[in-house]
Amino acid sequence: MSHGHGPAGRWRQLLRRFPARPFWWESRRSMLFDVLVALGYTTAVVLLTVATDHPFGVPEPVFYAVTVLMGMALIGRRRWPASLCAAAVLATPVLLQVSPLPLFLYAVAAYGRRRHLVMLTGAAVLVLATIIFVPDRTVVLPSYALVFFLAGPVLLGLYAGARRTVVENLRERAERLEREQSLLRRQTRMEERTRIAREMHDVVAHRVSLMVIHSGALEVGAADGERAAEAGRLIGGIGRQALEELREVLGVLRLDENEEAAPRAPQPTVDDLATLVEQSRSTGMRIELICCGPRRPLAQATGHTVFRLVQEALTNVHKHAGNAATRIELRYGPDALHVAVDNEMPAGPVAVGLPSGGNGLVGLRERIALQGGVFEAGPRPEGGFRVAAELPMKEEAP
Structure with missing residues (x-):
């Protein structure tokens, strides 16, 4: 039934x-x-x-x-x-x-x-x-009827009312905390999406720009077998680096709730600037890297932000100034690290036209603001473009 x-x-x-x-x-x-x-x-x-x-x-x-x-x-x-x-x-x-x-x-x-x-x-x-x-x-x-009729019910009612008020306050507090936690979870998701979007932009924009430039050089020098082979090796190496960094960024999105995070590769920092500069020099760009002041260890987030700033600045040079001479300066102060990337005016029209989404400098400004720094970007009075930032010195905790 x-x-x-x-x-x-x-x-x-x-x-x-x-x-x-x-x-x-x-x-x-x-x-x-x-x-x-x-x-x-x-x-x-x-x-x-x-x-x-x-x-x-x-x-x-x-x-x-x-x-x-x-x-x-x-x-x-x-x-x-x-x-x-x-x-x-x-x-x-x-x-x-x-x-x-x-x-x-x-x-x-x-x-x-x-x-x-x-x-x-x-x-x-x-x-x-x-x-x-x-x-x-x-x-x-009897005279004790006053106690029976009045005192007992009133005391019980006061107790019940106070208990109900406490329960309602606790329930309201629990609901408020739940709403706050929901807002915090939503804010955390938005911040994580923004961070992943910045990382993907930095990885894809710079690596693909170098690959496009090398592919253009490969087309121009197709008759020279040795030069073409070297350009092909560079394109392959840059592509593999881009895939590895993208795999690392997107790996966070593929994790299930009960799956443990895979060990993440170290994020690029100031120590990786030399490799970054060499990759751009291989395209024919004239780059000068200068470090001033006593060098000190930086927090990983600060070093990663400096690397991304230089990377985005070099990407913009590739897009808009071709092989214009570029100067990268890192100046270590007592309380802050000053980073500046200046490029001169291009000698002629840029041979390779690369698309620009206009989000790179916006992402840099957000990234540096999270570090408590100051960011500036704009044309120089004598010509060319300047990207600079001042980041507070935060040593890595042991």
């Missing part, structure tokens, strides 16, 4: 159609509890007072009418605690020994405002004290 059939299955389907937060209740369970409390109170009063004389000479129809009204009022005690509690105080002389006043005082303390609680508790004390000291009363009401 399927679980979806039968009375239990029909009740489940009916419950699913009911809203999770009906009317003013926090949940369906809270609504069901209040309805059962109201029905239980009304039924108990009717059964206990069937053959009982009612105090103060209240007619039986009035007694049962007030009982039913108070029972119905218990359903809305969470929504209107103060108003219904005031009605319960007024109905106390009628429903003296079966008054729902403790339930309403609990609701005011747990769900209402504190100023209402003070006023309504005072009114209840006044009403009960008047009943206790009424001469020739027909109902014996």
Whole structure:
């Protein structure tokens, strides 16, 4: 037999159609509890007072009418605690020994405002004290009824209200932390995408520029077998380097959640500038590399940023200035490293036209800003172009 059939299955389907937060209740369970409390109170009063004389000479129809009204009022005690509690105080002389006043005082303390609680508790004390000291009363009401009717429900309600407030604050804090973590994860993903985009641009732009230049030289010197073979070897070596660096950058994207990261190859730093310069010199470019000041070890991120700056500057020279003379200067100061790449005006039109996306200098500015440095790029007054940066000296931690 399927679980979806039968009375239990029909009740489940009916419950699913009911809203999770009906009317003013926090949940369906809270609504069901209040309805059962109201029905239980009304039924108990009717059964206990069937053959009982009612105090103060209240007619039986009035007694049962007030009982039913108070029972119905218990359903809305969470929504209107103060108003219904005031009605319960007024109905106390009628429903003296079966008054729902403790339930309403609990609701005011747990769900209402504190100023209402003070006023309504005072009114209840006044009403009960008047009943206790009424001469020739027909109902014996001991003095400790004040404690039973007032102090107990109020204290329990205050405890429940404080506990609910703490739980709501903790839930709100957990939701806020979850939202903040989601924003941090999104920001981290965006930063990682930006970093990968910069790395791919630096790798592809420079290596492919060198390959295009060497391929042009290969076409020009096709008749010279030795020169063509040398150009072919250079193109092959540059292509392999580009593939290795791309494989390293893209390897991060291929990792599964439970897969351990493969050991990453060392990122190029200042020590690799000589190799970078030699690769550009092999295309016929005149490059001068100068280091000034006492050289000190740099943090890996700083050294990598310097390498990428020089690489991007040389790529732009290949694209826009051909084989124009270029000067690379690294000046070590007491607190900062100054890097400058200056190229002269091209002697003639650039033979090889290379596409330019316009994102290289933007990526450099972002990369250097992350290192806390200052970046500048623009044409020189005497002609040519200058790319420079000032990076704070951060020694690698042991």
